Amino acid sequence: MDILLIAGLWLDGSAWDDVAPALEARGHRPVPITLPAQASATLDDQVAAVLAAVDSASEKPMVVGHSAACTLAWLAADARPEWVAKVALIGGFPCADGSRYADFFELKDGVMPFPGWGPFEGPDSADLDEEAKRTFTSAAIPVPEGVAKGVVRLTDERRFDVPAVLVCPEYTPAQAQQWIDAGDVPELAKAKHLDFVDIDSGHWPMLTKPLELARLLAAAATGA
Template sequence: MDIILVPGFWLDASSWDEVTPPLVAAGHRVLPLTLPGLEAADAPRAGIGLRDHIDAVVAAVDSIGGPVVLVGHSGGGAIIHGAVDGRPDKVVRAVYVDSGPLAEGGVISDELPAEGDEIPLPPWDGFEDADLVDLGEELRAAFRARAIPQPRGVAQDQQHLHDQRRYDVPATVIACEFPSAMLTQWIAAGHPYVVELARIHDVEYVDLPTGHWPQFTRPAALGAAILAAVDR
């Protein structure tokens, strides 16, 4: 199976390096993406929006031609959902890593502090404690050293969706910061955070207790969870 890996904010393709070995060992082909504006710290980010990142994932799907699994971490969840909407006949499963699908008209985050056309990685005290579970000082330093400013438009642009067949694509949610029990409670209560997730016909939940960056804090376990989802 071809597996496209989409990183979250401030990260490039290399952020998946410690996650991919079990996928490759199982015979799958992995394609970690570096999205537009994340090529380097000094890459141009003006004018890059959410649709540009979705289009980059759709182009990767089209380049493969056959069926694919999409994996998206954090803000990458909104991006792969846009790609599922664009190619519902080619995506056989969407895997949301501490993330979920973003509904029509939603934005990934309009609260992150921007500097011109970009959003630098904020100070650690700008995150919730639950985000930072298992992310010790050494991992924090390594993350900050590799962090690339995020294009502002990707965080603030509205999601636009068109194809109801996106709800037929099976999904796996790998729940880290917010456990699956909380997500299902939110769905039952009609919480707006999970309104799009509630519409997907086939969703499985896998708990991976850690903070918001399991590719750094529990990479082997994350790789195993993705592998199990792909094999289904």
């Protein structure tokens, strides 16, 4: 199966460098996506890049979103509900219609730079050593304001028919289910086919547990 891989904020397609070969070894075709990130880029530009990858897939793909990019994966299901085979959401949840995509941190000169590790202390970053943190920080790509403040537009109710799997890193499947039941994740509350899988990692399992993550994604792709 074609597996489209979309990393979260401040990352590009290279975030999947250790995941992609493991997916290939399991018979899949990984497609890491590097999103438009020039200062003038908008959320619509990033959605267009994802949809171009969806439309180029040789078969119905599984679209994987990490963190904030869970919303991009969900937008793909909304735009192509008849063509996206499954959505995998790692460490994040899709925004609701009308929400801002990722208006989380301070903007500087038209972009949202990586804010440092303070906001991610605890379970998010517990499995990253100091060298890994320095590497992440030095490579972090500022998020354009037009992306961070872009408004999410969902239009096709058929997105709820697309099977979804929620990969839970720094929280448990039970916690995720509680948040959904409490109404905190209205999009997933309406999903008709939602599975949960656990991975014992921080917020960036593609960096700290790439082989385990590849195993889980391959299993999700084959319905195991």
